[in-house]
Amino acid sequence: MAAALSGFAAAESITGTVINKTNNKPAAGDDVVLIRLAQGMQEATRTKTDAKGRFTLDVPDAGVHLVRVTHDKANYFRPAPPGTQSVDVEVFDSAPKVAGVSSEADVMRIQTDESGKSLRVVENFFVKNESNPPKTQFGERPFEFYLPAGAVVEGSAALGPGGMPVQASPVPLGDPNHFAFIFPIRPGETRFQITYRLPYSGNLKFAPKPTMVTDTVAVMMPKSMSFQAGPSAPYAPATEETTAQTFVARNVSPSQPLEFTVSGAGQLPRDNAAASAGESASAGGPQAGGNASAATDTRPGGGLGTPIDPEGTNDPWAKYKWWIIGGLGLAMAAGAGVMLKNSSGQATTVLPAAQAVQVTGPAALLASLKEELFAVETDRLEGRLDEEEYAEQKAALEVVLKRALSRRGGSEAPAKATQAGL
Numbered sequence: 001m002a003a004a005l006s007g008f009a010a011a012e013s014i015t016g017t018v019i020n021k022t023n024n025k026p027a028a029g030d031d032v033v034l035i036r037l038a039q040g041m042q043e044a045t046r047t048k049t050d051a052k053g054r055f056t057l058d059v060p061d062a063g064v065h066l067v068r069v070t071h072d073k074a075n076y077f078r079p080a081p082p083g084t085q086s087v088d089v090e091v092f093d094s095a096p097k098v099a100g101v102s103s104e105a106d107v108m109r110i111q112t113d114e115s116g117k118s119l120r121v122v123e124n125f126f127v128k129n130e131s132n133p134p135k136t137q138f139g140e141r142p143f144e145f146y147l148p149a150g151a152v153v154e155g156s157a158a159l160g161p162g163g164m165p166v167q168a169s170p171v172p173l174g175d176p177n178h179f180a181f182i183f184p185i186r187p188g189e190t191r192f193q194i195t196y197r198l199p200y201s202g203n204l205k206f207a208p209k210p211t212m213v214t215d216t217v218a219v220m221m222p223k224s225m226s227f228q229a230g231p232s233a234p235y236a237p238a239t240e241e242t243t244a245q246t247f248v249a250r251n252v253s254p255s256q257p258l259e260f261t262v263s264g265a266g267q268l269p270r271d272n273a274a275a276s277a278g279e280s281a282s283a284g285g286p287q288a289g290g291n292a293s294a295a296t297d298t299r300p301g302g303g304l305g306t307p308i309d310p311e312g313t314n315d316p317w318a319k320y321k322w323w324i325i326g327g328l329g330l331a332m333a334a335g336a337g338v339m340l341k342n343s344s345g346q347a348t349t350v351l352p353a354a355q356a357v358q359v360t361g362p363a364a365l366l367a368s369l370k371e372e373l374f375a376v377e378t379d380r381l382e383g384r385l386d387e388e389e390y391a392e393q394k395a396a397l398e399v400v401l402k403r404a405l406s407r408r409g410g411s412e413a414p415a416k417a418t419q420a421g422l
Helices: 002-010 273-282 316-325 362-381 387-409 414-419
Strands: 013-020 031-036 043-048 054-058 065-071 074-080 089-091 101-112 118-129 143-146 152-160 164-167 178-181 188-199 203-206 214-222 225-229 244-252 260-264 338-341 347-350
Touching: 013 031, 013 065, 031 054, 043 054, 065 089, 074 089, 101 225, 118 143, 143 188, 214 225, 214 260, 225 244
Parallel strands: 013 089, 101 214
Antiparallel strands: 013 054, 031 043, 031 065, 065 074, 101 118, 118 188, 143 178, 152 164, 152 188, 164 347, 203 260, 214 244, 225 260, 338 347
């Protein structure tokens, strides 16, 4: 704590520059806000960038903060732990539709609850923005998608380039089961995750309806359940696992038949994910720094083994499979997040995210704490924790996380904090 306070004494203000990477010029007149991550998680102070894109923010306390820049209606965040003296932010011009935005993958994890009377589905959409010059896609419906009829949404989140999961609620669009995430699609890869429940009587037909050409549509389910593709659906088995099964369709168009039927009951196993994470960490995989025991691992999809070709060098599916099987599970509730006000006045929950970097010492502790917070949120959604257990575990983890953030902020460079997704 002394180190954090001494860092604050040396940095009572934060300066920085905002660069518009669409035209590689300073971004003049952008709103810059300092967000306090404690005691209400509220706006601390604000300013605007000058003609050269520069800004100065007064820092009112020694806590952990976020710097938010709003450019062309889209928000961009950078962490500001204690002792931060400068923060540079890259922004982009935005438009409702941007050339170069496409769908990389739609991945569904399907299993039954313990009663066998409900299906639990975690669906992840991977969207890439390769626009040139780079622009952000943002408007009334930046990302559209369909859910099965009767789906009851239990949680949803978005993760943009830079690693800040945001609790984002899907917005109905009028057509049956048609929704949108009102979340900017920035240059790079954006991931959306939605968890929903479906009534189930032993078998159920799905009819995925992608809204754009999609490289990969994948379905993961327990071995104890059965998968039957529709007569024209191009699914093929794509798994080397012994305890789960995966079916994949490649290069699908919005009009292509993708029906499939699932039957039977079962849950995806969770027994070996910690070992898988450790092996991937040693190879530089997305779960670096994880040393939790297999018995206590509760990450989404844990226990499905080490993926082949986790970077997708030989098989594009492997990249998405790793994120779903053993990688980052987006938190579906507030967790250790912060409640922010966006430019429209709506509340948005921003959560720190574990990133694909190898870390040791305090950084490794921090990554582990964040993974545990994600696990607690997932266990609550999947019914493994009641409300009393959830509140107790979450409160304890938040206290430790806050202490770790304070200690780390006073001794490590802001760049390292950015790498860890803080």
